[in-house]
Amino acid sequence: PEGVGRGKVILRGTKYGCVCDAPGTPVQMFTVGNILTDKFQETFLGLKDRANAIEITFANKDKGYQKDVITAYADDYDGTEPNITQITLDGITTAAQAYREGKYRLRLNRYLTRTVEHSADIDAIACQINDVVLLAHDVPQWGFSGRLLAATDT
Incomplete structure (x- = not known):
């Protein structure tokens, strides 16, 4: 499972800390x-190997927290030759939040x-x-x- 949001808990030696993508x-x-x-x-x-769509699995609160899947497409996706990757985002419970996280990760994929x-x-x-x-x-x-x-x- 992937982390959710821009923060992450990490281990620094024997103590826990947090980092934020900012x-x-x-x-x-x-x-x-x-x-x-x-x-x-x-x-x-290489640009050819990069994903241009992400299938996001999350627990949808509107469907009784059943697993749900939505797909987010890259901003420059033209509808041909999809290169889709899949992630599971534990902690996300709405389609809107899952979509935002997918778009963020696709932009990281494009600009890094x-x-x-x-x-x-x-x-x-x-x-x-x-x-x-x-x-x-x-x-x-x-x-x-x-x-x-x-x-x-x-």
Whole structure:
């Protein structure tokens, strides 16, 4: 089952916390200087493989909390070649809320066009799950960065 809404409960060590999918201020910058060598990967997500419709299963309170299914379509869906995915949203009880959640996820699917994976030593990590971070790296040419190897006082 999928989480509902923009918040999520997570485990941070031995304590529980929460995160919210919302705009935020960057808390850290990762650079070539603190990313491990050969541990940076950028992946572009192909448009052909993306879902353009979501079948949402939820407990419909108007039908005595029986399981119900509605379909939400992407904003740019033209009626040809549907690529449908399915999700179950426990906690949603109305068709309107299920539809809104489906449209939100389809928009995430449309606008999140690439992912970046990298590794860093533990002492280089000052962020937590869901924090906004900045990234400077020479491969995609995002900014300039590095690490000082030596310095003098003159």
